[in-house]
Amino acid sequence: MAETYDFIVVGAGSAGAVIASRLSEDPKCRVALLEAGDRPPPAEAMPAACASMQLNPETDWMYTADAGKAGRGLHNRRMPVPRGKMLGGSSGINYMVYVRGHPGDFDNWAAQGAEGWSYNDVLPYFRKIETFNASNEITVDREAHGEEGPVSVGVRSPVIPASRAFVEAAGKAGIPQGDYNGRDRGGAAGVASLVQTNTRKGVRCGTYRAFLEGVAEQRPNLTIITKAHTTRVLLEGANGDLKAIGVEYLDAQRRTHAIHATRDVILSAGAVGSPHLLMLSGIGPRRDLEAVNVVCRHDLPAVGKHLKDHIHTALAFHAPGYGLTMADVGVSAGPDALRAPAGPLPANSADDANLSPELAALKAESERRIAEWMETGSSLIASSMYDGIAFFSTGLGDTHSHDGQIGFLPVGFDQAFFEGPLNVDTTRYFGEGAPHLAVDRENIIILANPVLPRSEGEIVLESADPMQPPSILMNYFGDPYDLKVMVAVMRKALAIADNWPGPNKPIWQVPPELAKKHGYTPGETPSDALLENLALHFCTTVYHLTCTCRIGDVVDPRLNVYGIKGLRVADASIMPEIVSGNTNAASIMIGEKAAEMIARDHGVKLGQFVGP
Structure with a gap:
């Protein structure tokens, strides 16, 4: 007879680990947490080692995507889409840039019909998540931060001088210093700061370490099943009266198992995994399902649609005297x-x-x-090297939030990083032999990152075989508006470089083939055409896939899947709109809020309730 639990959580990532941990705070509540990966490897602890876990099938789903109109300078025009495959999920493989989003992002969610998801609604959960480590290096809205949460947040140690210079240069370029995770992220001028990272004493603090490791994973009422590849949700009833009663999964030896839930099945498999599982279970667009011989149990057209992601264009600079070398790292x-x-x-x-x-x-x-x-915990390796950040409004459209983000890396990385995790053709970007990428060369990178894209992609079911990944169609720059915003953000990034403090300004390394094509001479103002071409060739994902099971289309504001009893989705896929910044903090918040909603609906006693 199959094992039976009160709740089954599929995916132990940024949201799922939180949900399982919180629900199991009630000793009377039996929770099963399924994860396709295993416990994190030692490299997960070292912030600077995050790229080493990409392209590793033990820790990364290793998806790739159709880059739409972008990707012209990538090998085979394929965009890598790393997704964490371990306890902690993508919070164990990401770059630990801890950004909540603009208050206007969440108010916009509520305005679109996501009742209970306004900024005032979600702020208590952000506070509950966090223990904030104060620093005199940054401006802080102290009342907006938490003091007793499981996720440790603070500024890297030691602070790299070039990162301070970036914040100063951003100020000279019109972006003042402030707390980008505060209650007021600033007006149109925006805010610049050193990065707040989710680390504890120089060690990654993802959701495995924050919510599962130690006490939670030893609870007798929490069963964690690793190396469990969930293949479908088990449904009973007929269309119009369907109920989720459990899940089926394959273990490491490819043996099939089934477990049952008496209350809810919660999908927290991410913006790729959750819609994929729904479609494999017969829940999704009827035409797409029947095209691959999956019986449609419930026609839900928006499953897998409305995919949004952030992209950034890396502007590489030679920075003798203050850029770090890869050899030193x-x-x-x-x-x-x-x-x-x-x-x-x-x-x-x-x-x-x-x-x-x-x-x-x-x-x-x-x-x-x-x-x-x-x-x-103090070291160059105590950060992913994404150490400076700025947000601002380009003035091209959206007024509820900032549409531009600029990141700063005080190191230029090397050929292996660009060719491997990023899939960039370095010969085309940096020239024959890629001299800019020598390990002893002092470089920096400024990342131009539009954060309110209008282009939408989709996750498409390719096969009824659950071991075959779906197609990921990014459709970058499908809406030409996004390219205009990208150019505006790139120009602001170049303005920051032009305002660099001290006598030695960063020297922009324009891809030789594009410089030749557009007649660019070093030191002159680049044309819009050059910047557009640079983005179309060499922009890369920021790993922020969202919106594929969004509130209002696939789930209701309490995250119940429309038309299916006992089934919820809780991860980045439920965002009605992508937040204007890195998405991991918001994903953890979704897990925290989801756990409380589920607990209230089922009379589960959490250690603390912070919502109404």
Whole structure:
């Protein structure tokens, strides 16, 4: 007989880990949490190692997407779409840029019919999530932050001087300093700051570490099933009277199991996984389902539609005197990061006995740095290197929020990063041999990131086989408006570089083939055509897929799937509109709020209720 629980949560990521943890606070409530991956690997703890978990099938779903009108400078024009596959999900693989969103984002949700999701409604959950670590490095709206939550949020240590310079330059370019997670993110001028990261003493604080690790995962009423690939939701009844009664999943040996829920099945598999599961279960657009021989149990046309994502265009700069080198970052990551074939140390540590005095000293320094990080949390590797941030309004349209975001990285990364996780053709971006990407070169990157896109893509079911991923059609720049906003954000990013403090300004590295095509001479003002072409060739995803099961179309404001009893969706897919900033904090908030709504609907006793 199949195991039976009160609640089944599918996906232990940014929202799912929160929901399972909170519901299991009631010892009378039996909760099953299914996760296709396993526990996080050691690399998950090190903020600077986030890219190492991409393109690893143990920690990444390794999706790729059709880039629409973008991707002209990517290999095969495919956009990588990394999604976390482990306890903690994408909160264990992301870059830890902790951004709630503009208050106007959530008020806009409510205005579109998402009752109970206004900024005043969601702020208590953001506070509940967070323990904020004060710093004199940033301006803070203290009353907007939490003091006793499981997610630790603060500024990296040590602060890199170039990141301070970015904030100063943004101010000179018209973006004042402030708290971008505060109650007032600023007017049209926006706000600039060092980045608030979800780290604790220099270690990643994703939802596995914050909500599951330790006490929660040891509760007898919480069953965590890892390496469980959920294949469908089990339904009973006929169309018009359908109820979710459990799920089916495959274990690591591809054996089929079924478990049942007496109350709710909650899909928290993300903006790709949740619509995919709904469609595999016969819930979705009838025509799309029948095209791949899936019996349509409930025609719900918006499942998988309205996909939105953020993209940014990396503007690369040579910055002698203040940009970090990849070699220096590698030394801070420990001796294993310096081993062959990419590094100077032998591939086998047993050969270290024969090191030259110079390499022995390098290894000793690397050991000292990694030990300091482990002991104090202070290190170059205590951040993903996304260290500065700014938000502003371009004035081109949306007035309820900021439509422009600019990120700052005090390092230029290397060829392996651009060619691997980003899939960028570095010969086309940086020229033959990619000289800009030498590991000892001092570089910085400024990221131009429109954050209120109008283009919409979709998740499309390709097969009834649950092991075959769906198609991800991004449709970037499908609406020409988005390219206009991108150009405006790129110009603001270049203005920040032009206002850099000190005598040495960053030197913009324009892709040689585009410079030649558009007749660009270094130091002159680039044309709109050049900037457009740069974005169309080399923009990349910011990993912020949302809106594929959005409130009002697929779920109601309490996250119940329309037409199916006992089935909810709770993750980034339910956003009515993408937030104007990094989406992970909002996804965790969705999990926190969902847990409370579910608990109230079913009489479950949480440790704390913060909503009405």
